[in-house]
Amino acid sequence: MVPRPEIAHWLAASFALLLGLILLAEVIVGTTVFRRRPWRAYLWPSLALGAGVGLWVITIFSTFSTMHLLAHAVWAEAAMIAGAVQLAVVREKLSSPYWSLVTAGALLISGAAFLIHEQNPLLYSRSAFLHYALGWTCLVGALFPLGKALWPRRLVWSAGFALTWVMLAVLLFSDRDVAPIFGHFGEIAP
Amino acid sequence: MSSEIATSIPERAARRRSGVTRRQARALAVQLLGPATMLSGLVWAVAQPYRIAFLYPEGKGAYDYLVQPPLLVVVVGLVFLVLIAPGLIADLERGERGPET
Numbered sequence: 001m002v003p004r005p006e007i008a009h010w011l012a013a014s015f016a017l018l019l020g021l022i023l024l025a026e027v028i029v030g031t032t033v034f035r036r037r038p039w040r041a042y043l044w045p046s047l048a049l050g051a052g053v054g055l056w057v058i059t060i061f062s063t064f065s066t067m068h069l070l071a072h073a074v075w076a077e078a079a080m081i082a083g084a085v086q087l088a089v090v091r092e093k094l095s096s097p098y099w100s101l102v103t104a105g106a107l108l109i110s111g112a113a114f115l116i117h118e119q120n121p122l123l124y125s126r127s128a129f130l131h132y133a134l135g136w137t138c139l140v141g142a143l144f145p146l147g148k149a150l151w152p153r154r155l156v157w158s159a160g161f162a163l164t165w166v167m168l169a170v171l172l173f174s175d176r177d178v179a180p181i182f183g184h185f186g187e188i189a190p
Numbered sequence: 191m192s193s194e195i196a197t198s199i200p201e202r203a204a205r206r207r208s209g210v211t212r213r214q215a216r217a218l219a220v221q222l223l224g225p226a227t228m229l230s231g232l233v234w235a236v237a238q239p240y241r242i243a244f245l246y247p248e249g250k251g252a253y254d255y256l257v258q259p260p261l262l263v264v265v266v267g268l269v270f271l272v273l274i275a276p277g278l279i280a281d282l283e284r285g286e287r288g289p290e291t
Binding site for chain 1: 216219220223224227252253254257259262263265266267269270274275277278281282
């Protein structure tokens with residue numbers, strides 16, 4: 001039995017929240033302490049790579065709509081590329097701070113996919129509102145890895161990136177298959 | 191030795207004390223992340239009890255029992271508290287002395 005979309009979104013929210021907490025913890029203790037144990041250093045890139053694999057599975061089940069299929073495929077691709085590059089950075093195969101631009105690009109493309117594949121206006125339904133909110137959060141969130149690539153020593157970029165994931169988690173947890181937005185229900189739910 | 195480079199003993203002690211305080215504050219912040227997340231999940235459960243399938247079982251399927259958003263938030267906080275935070279705090283208290291051997 002295939003789970004309802006909202007179930008998959010809540011599970012994704014849990015991963016995003018855990019990722020946000022881990023990244024926030026890294027900001028608090030500093031990268032040197034955080035990477036003292038190798039498994040911790042590989043955690044965020046592995047989660048991103050794993051999320052990419054999970055998104056491919058969801059892509060397979062998104063045959064009800066070409067737009068959704070393409071959007072999930074874009075998110076899967078973006079997550080896997082960002083995760084793979086970060087794995088190489090942690091492994092010290094890549095050392096330039098400019099590799100952070102790949103993460104920025106992944107968030108940028110993901111945000112664009114959210115905004116492009118939503119066909120309804122902002123307040124049409126809960127789902128429409130969340131697509132816009134998630135899209136803009138990704139676009140704004142892309143500024144943090146971009147800043148990290150250009151000014152790698154500033155802590156604000158890492159903190160902003162961590163909080164972006166917490167924000168994405170909150171928005172994904174707010175998702176319902178059928179629900180009003182500010183008291184307004186879509187004429188054809190969701 | 192130049193007096194501009196050498197520091198007095200009280201100055202060094204004060205610097206060490208502020209370093210310890212900062213480390214303790216960081217450890218506390220990491221320790222609080224998990225419970226704060228769990229608390230927000232509990233607050234959510236109280237605010238929207240209908241999102242807990244155990245409390246409102248009518249018409250609920252297996253997935254509704256497995257995936258209940260407020261409880262997921264609590265689980266994430268618990269995972270962080272039990273699996274991530276203790277090691278981080280131990281490493282933080284050991285100080286920033288380079289990679290483990």
